[in-house]
Amino acid sequence: MTIEVTLDVMLAVRKVKSKDLAAHVGITDANLSLLKSGKVKGIRFETLSKICEYLDCSPGDLLRYVPGNSADEK
Amino acid sequence: MTIEVTLDVMLAVRKVKSKDLAAHVGITDANLSLLKSGKVKGIRFETLSKICEYLDCSPGDLLRYVPGNSADEK
């Protein structure tokens, strides 16, 4: 089982560009990109809340629990 | 704005005791308690997913975005 980062979806829905979100959150474009592509193993609540604020969404819109202990694990 | 950990609610709903959840997730009772009481600044997806698995819920059931930049910030 895994947590999938669906930030890309919300960015599309809100039509916000990563660049702007990164600027608002106060993290680099590079790190936001890593977060978007699920190459991060966790997140600080401060970062998460800022993203929620800018995208006007909830944590559940950004993170998804994917059951099943087989595919793409690790 | 802040992220509120509502793990206590889900534990109550599922009638699961912290002890058991901690055992399943593989973290100490102490740390789970800290997480429950919102004394943690972030979470690893691996931990989050295991909690979701055991409680059969989604990240959105455990984390809540609380707008408003005033109270208990800091």
Add this chain to the structure above:
DNA sequence: TATTTTTTATTGTTTTGCAATAATTTTTAT
């Protein structure tokens, strides 16, 4: 084909998740 945006890559700093342990407090059961 410029220009902007995004991604990938590296190195380094610093925060902090979580372990381990133990003691105290609260809850549940006898």
Add this chain to the structure above:
DNA sequence: ATAAAAATTATTGCAAAACAATAAAAAATA
């Protein structure tokens, strides 16, 4: 009440990793 179980609080420590800073390549948009 009181023993037992569960939960909280407190400390210390370490390894993991979030994130910064920077740069360059790739992709998208104008």
